[in-house]
Amino acid sequence: MSNPIVAxxxxxxxxxxxxxxxxxxxVRLESLDAGAVLEILLDDxxxxxxxxxxxxxxxHVQLDRRxxxxxxxxxxxxxx
Amino acid sequence: xRTVYLDNAATTRPDPRVxxxxxxxxDEGYGNPASTHAEGRATALALERARAVVAARLGAPADELVxxxxxxxxxxLALFGVAWEHEARGRHLVTSVLEHASVLAPCAWLERHxxxxxxxxxxxEGFVDPDDVARxxxxxxxxxxxxxxxxxxxxxxxxxxxxxxxxxxGVLFHSDACQSFxxxxxxxxxxxxxxxxxxxxxxxxxxxxxxxxVRSGVxxxxxxxxGEQEGALRAGTPNTPGIVGFGxxxxxxxxxxxxxxxxLRDALLERILAGIPGALLNGPRQRRLCTNLNVxxxxxxxxxxxAEMDRRGVRVSRGSACSSGSTRxxxxxxxxxxTPDQADGSLRLTLSRFTDAADLDAAFEALQQSVIAVRRAx
Numbered sequence: 335m336s337n338p339i340v341a342x343x344x345x346x347x348x349x350x351x352x353x354x355x356x357x358x359x360x361v362r363l364e365s366l367d368a369g370a371v372l373e374i375l376l377d378d379x380x381x382x383x384x385x386x387x388x389x390x391x392x393x394h395v396q397l398d399r400r401x402x403x404x405x406x407x408x409x410x411x412x413x414x
Numbered sequence: 415x416r417t418v419y420l421d422n423a424a425t426t427r428p429d430p431r432v433x434x435x436x437x438x439x440x441d442e443g444y445g446n447p448a449s450t451h452a453e454g455r456a457t458a459l460a461l462e463r464a465r466a467v468v469a470a471r472l473g474a475p476a477d478e479l480v481x482x483x484x485x486x487x488x489x490x491l492a493l494f495g496v497a498w499e500h501e502a503r504g505r506h507l508v509t510s511v512l513e514h515a516s517v518l519a520p521c522a523w524l525e526r527h528x529x530x531x532x533x534x535x536x537x538x539e540g541f542v543d544p545d546d547v548a549r550x551x552x553x554x555x556x557x558x559x560x561x562x563x564x565x566x567x568x569x570x571x572x573x574x575x576x577x578x579x580x581x582x583x584g585v586l587f588h589s590d591a592c593q594s595f596x597x598x599x600x601x602x603x604x605x606x607x608x609x610x611x612x613x614x615x616x617x618x619x620x621x622x623x624x625x626x627x628v629r630s631g632v633x634x635x636x637x638x639x640x641g642e643q644e645g646a647l648r649a650g651t652p653n654t655p656g657i658v659g660f661g662x663x664x665x666x667x668x669x670x671x672x673x674x675x676x677x678l679r680d681a682l683l684e685r686i687l688a689g690i691p692g693a694l695l696n697g698p699r700q701r702r703l704c705t706n707l708n709v710x711x712x713x714x715x716x717x718x719x720x721a722e723m724d725r726r727g728v729r730v731s732r733g734s735a736c737s738s739g740s741t742r743x744x745x746x747x748x749x750x751x752x753t754p755d756q757a758d759g760s761l762r763l764t765l766s767r768f769t770d771a772a773d774l775d776a777a778f779e780a781l782q783q784s785v786i787a788v789r790r791a792x
Binding site: 350351352353354356357358360361362364365384388 | 447448449450454455458459461462463465466476477642
């Protein structure tokens, strides 16, 4: 059984519309060391559809994605 | 003739690097940050980068910063936003007699509409006593608004103690930090005020942009309706080139400059007090904004002095820019106990990081000559 991933930082983007949610996530990831893990809370619908690809486009790696109540919880590793 | 600009409390000359950033972004970053296409996403990213820079310098989380059109809007949003949101809980506000017009005027408006406002006094150097504020709190008090640095005399209020006094009673605390942001620390290792007003043009940034820090959990009513921008607290497409310039101006604001400017200011003060008979410092020597000097020259008309200084190439002011055309004596100088003659004969000289020793040599010489000329004519 693999060890659970521990996030280094957390960003709650519930209620934040697109594309501000992607932008805030990118700015936070830019502030982290490469390899650090950011936990992101996101709304369902357009946010979960558009934020992960926007982060991947900038080299950040999604490690996990799971339902969290009505929204989503992502774990993303900051790219270099 | 050398021109010396010493009216930096009114506004500062934009740093050329800020103007470069604003121009470049106005040209290329024209997308609406609410649009989800590439231009919109790029603008949203620039907006959030600027938000992160400004918030980090203040010491607040980025998502607690609401961009506005400037400090006046930020102050109005704080006062009206809290008042309208919390009026079911109480209709009492506390402020000081020394505040900027963009705080005093909303308070007066609310007073005309059934609110009660307590204006605490200040001492002879312009300091508010936190005990006075604590004593003024009532069960129906919803907000205390006391600015960090006074715009006219530079007094730095004990904001930490004021925030603590309000926090202990569950009352929201707002501080207008437009004059002091990046020049004097706010909060330090203690919590920031719940609401903090900021602007860009006092720190070599562009005009037309400011921000209000709204602590997470504090609820406000917006002033502007018609869009969900800025967390639904400020409808309207943001001034993104201005916001980018705000972020750049904050990046460029180096605390080392504050010590150098304070030393220049102190040296000028000593020359004025030693070299111009009757000169009288307004405001404190310690716990004073590093850029601010305000001196009374009894027996002089401030208006005539200002004109003489202007003729000699030195730009100064008589008080807050928002009331500089007024013929009434400064409410700030009156509040600290200056006589009408002392208040009338006052000048505010405010420095910036672009001010150097040669500027102040020229300013002192012009001031000596101007005081002699005005006293001789009167």
